[in-house]
Amino acid sequence: MIKLQPSQSLHESVREELRRRITAGAYSVDLPIPSTAMLSEEFGVSSITVKRALRDLQAAGALVAVPGKGTYVKRQQRLLRQLDVMQPSLDDTSIRGVSITREKITDPTMNALAPPDHVMLCIRKTIWTDDAPVMYDLTYLSPEIDNEIVDEFGTKFVVDALKMHSIHVQKTRIVIDAAPASGTVEEIFDVPNGYPMLRRLYRMETSDPGITVYGVLQAPFDRLACTVNFP
Amino acid sequence: MIKLQPSQSLHESVREELRRRITAGAYSVDLPIPSTAMLSEEFGVSSITVKRALRDLQAAGALVAVPGKGTYVKRQQRLLRQLDVMQPSLDDTSIRGVSITREKITDPTMNALAPPDHVMLCIRKTIWTDDAPVMYDLTYLSPEIDNEIVDEFGTKFVVDALKMHSIHVQKTRIVIDAAPASGTVEEIFDVPNGYPMLRRLYRMETSDPGITVYGVLQAPFDRLACTVNFP
DNA sequence: GAGTGGTCTAGACCACCCT
DNA sequence: GGGTGGTCTAGACCACTCC
Known part of the structure; x- marks a missing residue:
């Protein structure tokens, strides 16, 4: 179960936890991160809340989702x-x-x-x-x-x-x-x-x-x- | 009922229709735009789909939502x-x-x-x-x-x-x-x-x-x- | 066929603002 | 009290990929 910080909603907590993991390099760049179903179970929230967090991280350029395959950490080079x-x-x-x-x-x-x-x-x-x-x-x-x-x-x-x-x-x-x-x-x-x-x-x-x-x-x-x- | 363009999802159609109205000046800057419930009825989609479209328009800086009051067109000056x-x-x-x-x-x-x-x-x-x-x-x-x-x-x-x-x-x-x-x-x-x-x-x-x-x-x-x- | 992400829905609850 | 937007949930369906 994910901890709910005060003045932070569930999808925000999930998002920030995932962001920490991404910057810490916890997920490989070549393999998909755990599916929404798995993350949903791990965090103890509904799959929709996980999807919300994942979508916000895509909008921020941290993740890319490939339909049918999975969600990947985006490689950064500018x-x-x-x-x-x-x-x-x-x-x-x-x-x-x-x-x-x-x-x-x-x-x-x-x-x-x-x-x-x-x-x-x-x-x-x-x-x-x-x-x-x-x-x-x-x-x-x-x-x-x-x-x-x-x-x-x-x-x-x-x-x-x-x-x-x-x-x-x-x-x-x-x-x-x-x-x-x-x-x-x-x-x-x-x-x-x-x-x-x-x-x-x-x-x-x-x-x-x-x-x-x-x-x-x-x-x-x-x-x-x-x-x-x-x- | 809103028309569904080919290769465009419902919330995208709603979003683009609202964007057209905003740029056309159909909504006053001082008054809130119609509530999600009203837009939901007008477009013939669920209120959640309307909310999705409104949230994307907020992320794009076109709208501001004030909880308890309503959603407003953002005045643009840079x-x-x-x-x-x-x-x-x-x-x-x-x-x-x-x-x-x-x-x-x-x-x-x-x-x-x-x-x-x-x-x-x-x-x-x-x-x-x-x-x-x-x-x-x-x-x-x-x-x-x-x-x-x-x-x-x-x-x-x-x-x-x-x-x-x-x-x-x-x-x-x-x-x-x-x-x-x-x-x-x-x-x-x-x-x-x-x-x-x-x-x-x-x-x-x-x-x-x-x-x-x-x-x-x-x-x-x-x-x-x-x-x-x-x- | 099983797994993935994406979309759409209905329904519930909350905090907030106004009258 | 009735309106607003925001959050969270469950459940269903689709298109896609991979085996």
Whole structure:
């Protein structure tokens, strides 16, 4: 029977006990942890209360549940990326284009960057390392871009593609925030709804006065962090 | 009866329908939204399924539930702060000291800043605007600091307190990430477990070679975002 | 077929707020 | 006292995986 701390509900007690075990390394990373039925019996609570605790730990990135197999401790390893260096192509990373369309910028969170109101070229892609998606990038560009450059967007970072056509980034404004996962990113990263995501909204002015790049890059909190140095 | 989209469970359908209504402004910000019993009847699902959807929307920062009163749409307004300017004292902000202790740095997320292993001076404080906490700051300092300066830490930013004693910050390294809320910050910000938080881990070297400042500043995702400009 | 996690339900109890 | 949200339970069904 699990001890009930004062001012703590049952599912909280179960959750914290499991969290202690996980950080203490009591469960192997390759084997599933005990099933809800077993934990339910061990703690002396209903299986639903255990499920509640397990679901909260999934939402916090500590566990992953695989239907039909079991629940596993999530291995933690996170990329650290310089914020001021713009997209150096790392060896282990690969880019997969998702789509190239024409859309308006509708996301209200982009308002901080004062985006234009007209239809723009819209490129979606994912960045992978170790066969797992790390980042999801959504880029908006003026639609008058040369078609030759557009074709390269699926395989290169936008900045690199522009650079190869002698268009250089001159001023960059970045907004960094966190946000709960919802919709598209849930599926891309296979994370539950509400999962904490790190986001970088950016606006880049280029040497071509007609070309300003807008975009959002987002990643699950446990896969990416940013670094900056001052001065 | 709510329509069940293919490959979408009931509580997801309810959640998304409610999210649509919220963003459409169908519910007033000052009045509670319909109770779980009413929504349960309206959607033709059990009250538990409605509760599930409401809880997920709370975890995503869209709703707040007040026990005994009702569930309310959360008003959204977020501070935007420059990352390179170190803590300019804004007019509307006030600082409340929480505690000053002596502790070792134990949080493994600080490892990216290579903190020292010995016992350090540890200052916890909260930063408020509009009678609501916006940030929670945890600062670590060498314990040999002059007591006169220590006394000011409760009411000033550490950087400002040091500056008044002619100690200036020279090099700063920052790591920005997101993380689910747990433990202390849950209570400080009154957010549910797992709530997305924006964090800034920092290390500041000062003009005094014996004094290097380490710390973590964190805030709920819907209360703070950071800005940087390059070059 | 047995075990897993995920969903949905009904029903009960509690603490809280309001009138 | 009647409303609210929060917790905990039992029981059922499904889709999935593995043997």
